[in-house]
Amino acid sequence: xxxxxxxxxxxxxxxxxxxxxxxxxxxxxxxxxxxxxxxxxxxxxxxxxxxxxxxxxxxxxxxxxxxxxxxxxxxxxxxxxxxxxxxxxxxxxxxxxxxxxxxxxxxxxxxxxxxxxxxxxxxxxxxxxxxxxxxxxxxxxxxxxxxxxxxxxxxxxxxxxxxxxxxxxxxxxxxxxxxxxxxxxxxxxxxxxxxxxxx
Numbered sequence: 001x002x003x004x005x006x007x008x009x010x011x012x013x014x015x016x017x018x019x020x021x022x023x024x025x026x027x028x029x030x031x032x033x034x035x036x037x038x039x040x041x042x043x044x045x046x047x048x049x050x051x052x053x054x055x056x057x058x059x060x061x062x063x064x065x066x067x068x069x070x071x072x073x074x075x076x077x078x079x080x081x082x083x084x085x086x087x088x089x090x091x092x093x094x095x096x097x098x099x100x101x102x103x104x105x106x107x108x109x110x111x112x113x114x115x116x117x118x119x120x121x122x123x124x125x126x127x128x129x130x131x132x133x134x135x136x137x138x139x140x141x142x143x144x145x146x147x148x149x150x151x152x153x154x155x156x157x158x159x160x161x162x163x164x165x166x167x168x169x170x171x172x173x174x175x176x177x178x179x180x181x182x183x184x185x186x187x188x189x190x191x192x193x194x195x196x197x198x199x
Contacts (some may be wrong), residue, residue: 007068009043015059015066016041030054048089049108050119053177057123063104064095096174105176107132112165125157125178134171137164 016026027037030051039045047055052063059066067086078096085092090111097105120139129136129152136147139162140155146166147153155161157177165171 008047008066009041011066011068012047012055013041015055015061019059021058026055026058029058046088049091049093050089050121052088093175097176103176103178105174107172108175109170109172110136110163110165111170112168120160120162121157122160123157126154127157127161127178128152128154128174128176129163130174132172132174134169135166136171136173137166138162 016023019026021029023037023041024034027034030037031054032040032051036045040047040051049063052066056063056066085094087093092109094107095105096107097103129138129147131147131149131151133149136151138145138147138153140153140159141161145153
């Protein structure tokens, strides 16, 4: 469990309450069981980055607010020595843009063979990926692309997609997605029945 979780757990509950949602209603929209969401709100489980992105959409906020990061200031520059790395479900990510923006930018380290590799995601919005190091396996619809350092992809997130490292060294990428502030955002199931909650 990461050090941020005790502070994040009550924040998740407060944001759900502020959105006027019961535990059951919020869990249903996120594709989670009420018991699972309850454990997230009490710090009993670690939320993955997919879950944080889904909950941010449902609550009409940003991942930065869920994590309790400092609100955006007039300075548009994000320094490399700024907020530290966060880990969620095996993925490590660093903020690469200001919070409370329509676009969310992250630098992400994806390990090889992570538990999220087989999740098929479908949701409104757009995504842009740029490979910094390692090789990325990107499945878009029926096609599978192998991206090398310097390669990028920009696609409509309604296209079913999967992201994973193609080599044992993992892959590091820049990841930008549009943040949709709609409580009606529908999340879809992966090919093996697992909830797809990440863009």
